[in-house]
Amino acid sequence: MIARLHPDVVVMDLAMAGMSGVEATRRVMTQRRPPAVVALSGSRELMRDAIAAGAGQALLKEADLTELLAAIRLVAARW
Amino acid sequence: MTDQRNGRTSTRRVPIPSGRETSIAGAVARFAITGLAGLGLLTFLAVQLLSSRGTTEAIRDAKALTQVAGRGIAAPYLTPQLLAGQPEAIRAIDGAVRTRLLAAPVVRVKIWNGTGRIVYSDEPRLIGARYPLGASELHALRTGGVDAEVSDLSRPENRFERQYHKLLEVYYGMRAEDGTPALFELYQRFSSITASGNRVFRTFFVPMIATMVLLELAQIPLAVSLARKVRRGQRDREELLQRAIDASEFERRRIARDLHDGPVQDLAGVSYTLSSAAGEARAVDPELAAALEQTSRQARESIRALRTLLVDIYPPRLHSEGLIAALSDLLSAFTAAGVETMLDADPQLRLPPGVEAVLFRVAQESLRNVLEHAHAKTVNVEVRTPEHHALLEVRDDGCGMDLSAIDEEEHFGLRMLEGLARDSGGRLELESVPGNGTAVRLAMPLD
Numbered sequence: 001m002i003a004r005l006h007p008d009v010v011v012m013d014l015a016m017a018g019m020s021g022v023e024a025t026r027r028v029m030t031q032r033r034p035p036a037v038v039a040l041s042g043s044r045e046l047m048r049d050a051i052a053a054g055a056g057q058a059l060l061k062e063a064d065l066t067e068l069l070a071a072i073r074l075v076a077a078r079w
Numbered sequence: 080m081t082d083q084r085n086g087r088t089s090t091r092r093v094p095i096p097s098g099r100e101t102s103i104a105g106a107v108a109r110f111a112i113t114g115l116a117g118l119g120l121l122t123f124l125a126v127q128l129l130s131s132r133g134t135t136e137a138i139r140d141a142k143a144l145t146q147v148a149g150r151g152i153a154a155p156y157l158t159p160q161l162l163a164g165q166p167e168a169i170r171a172i173d174g175a176v177r178t179r180l181l182a183a184p185v186v187r188v189k190i191w192n193g194t195g196r197i198v199y200s201d202e203p204r205l206i207g208a209r210y211p212l213g214a215s216e217l218h219a220l221r222t223g224g225v226d227a228e229v230s231d232l233s234r235p236e237n238r239f240e241r242q243y244h245k246l247l248e249v250y251y252g253m254r255a256e257d258g259t260p261a262l263f264e265l266y267q268r269f270s271s272i273t274a275s276g277n278r279v280f281r282t283f284f285v286p287m288i289a290t291m292v293l294l295e296l297a298q299i300p301l302a303v304s305l306a307r308k309v310r311r312g313q314r315d316r317e318e319l320l321q322r323a324i325d326a327s328e329f330e331r332r333r334i335a336r337d338l339h340d341g342p343v344q345d346l347a348g349v350s351y352t353l354s355s356a357a358g359e360a361r362a363v364d365p366e367l368a369a370a371l372e373q374t375s376r377q378a379r380e381s382i383r384a385l386r387t388l389l390v391d392i393y394p395p396r397l398h399s400e401g402l403i404a405a406l407s408d409l410l411s412a413f414t415a416a417g418v419e420t421m422l423d424a425d426p427q428l429r430l431p432p433g434v435e436a437v438l439f440r441v442a443q444e445s446l447r448n449v450l451e452h453a454h455a456k457t458v459n460v461e462v463r464t465p466e467h468h469a470l471l472e473v474r475d476d477g478c479g480m481d482l483s484a485i486d487e488e489e490h491f492g493l494r495m496l497e498g499l500a501r502d503s504g505g506r507l508e509l510e511s512v513p514g515n516g517t518a519v520r521l522a523m524p525l526d
Binding site for chain 1: 143144146147148150151152154155156158171174175179182256
């Protein structure tokens with residue numbers, strides 16, 4: 001879907017069925033023009049892994065919408 | 080009006096109009112200049128306001144950036160291991176900070192624990208050092224708040240940032256994984272803050288100035304129309320005034336003529352008849368003759384008084400021989416009363432009839448005041464015509480007066496002179512020192 005839509009920012013849930021979000025982030029980053037990734041997780045360890053995999057921001061899932069939007073704006077501006 | 084007491088000079092001034100007629104171009108130019116001055120002032124205020132507003136917005140954005148970066152990048156690495164200074168944890172956060180955070184305008188990152196120890200910085204020489212935290216930093220640490228200030232680069236913890244000259248430091252109170260408080264601090268170039276402020280300023284400045292200039296231009300036609308109306312009104316008033324002066328002159332001439340041809344001639348006849356009757360009665364009844372002679376003298380006195388009044392009402396020499404001759408006539412009364420007089424004026428001077436009339440009336444009223452109130456030894460009258468103006472000065476060395484104590488209601492003559500000068504486009508000034516004389520000055524425009 002990312003390859004088809006070419007989004008600027010992807011909000012990635014790190015706890016997905018089938019594939020881990022960290023792995024998905026790593027794969028997204030292999031694309032020719034990868035989007036910025038904001039990762040969401042309940043685990044700080046997974047958040048660190050996501051940042052190591054290329055995520056621009058990693059937020060706890062309890063983050064509110066304002067926080068999420070601010071994170072999206074920041075990664076979009078810096079990507 | 081100025082008033083200086085205790086023997087010092089005191090003056091009473093009537094504002095002088097700059098000319099007899101307001102020019103439309105001049106009025107519109109004055110309006111436009113005033114408008115431009117207002118525009119300039121507004122622009123200055125707007126620049127100050129927008130600059131300040133822009134900087135405030137930029138600082139707010141810097142705080143938001145710090146909060147987002149703290150939660151989205153630093154928070155996952157705020158572990159007990161990092162707070163304990165374990166190299167592995169430091170390497171982990173350093174990678175994230177350098178790849179995700181250290182880019183313009185962010186130039187430095189520091190994370191402090193509650194005791195003032197720097198647990199992480201992208202400048203490794205700072206890690207493990209301890210510095211006292213300020214009150215606002217401790218407050219942010221305790222409450223989880225965010226605050227910003229210009230960095231004090233003279234402080235030892237900021238010694239590695241001195242190359243940047245001016246930085247804004249934003250600190251944000253966070254919690255580590257185990258709940259331990261920590262202070263996340265981002266340093267940004269202040270030039271980026273002012274640049275953001277300038278962007279906000281430029282966004283609003285040009286449309287605002289364009290709007291103001293258009294508003295100013297839209298008002299010019301209104302100002303032209305208003306100035307034309309004012310000028311029309313001014314001309315109407317001047318015409319009315321001229322008519323009133325003409326009518327007054329006509330009435331004066333008529334009254335003078337009627338007095339001269341009627342009561343004065345009749346009284347002269349009565350006086351001659353009485354003198355003749357007294358001559359005839361002198362041989363028969365000396366007592367009756369004396370009474371008739373006395374009555375005849377009274378009639379002659381009345382004729383003299385009436386002739387003086389005639390000169391006052393309609394000075395014939397003013398019209399036939401000019402202002403200086405008429406002033407000379409006025410001063411002759413002083414010579415008779417033993418007051419030394421001096422008339423300083425060109426004997427050949429002739430001025431427009433309207434101006435001569437006003438100068439004469441002011442001199443006449445002033446000299447009457449000198450004669451009745453001043454107890455003066457000398458009185459000087461001067462008439463000059465410098466630079467499109469006629470100037471009259473009547474100066475005496477009499478008892479003077481305290482202008483602050485003048486009763487406006489009682490000094491009708493003075494008020495009348497002021498009114499006459501003002502209505503004729505001139506300026507009247509009265510200067511007096513108690514015990515040291517009085518000067519009345521009148522300036523009349525000649526153009």
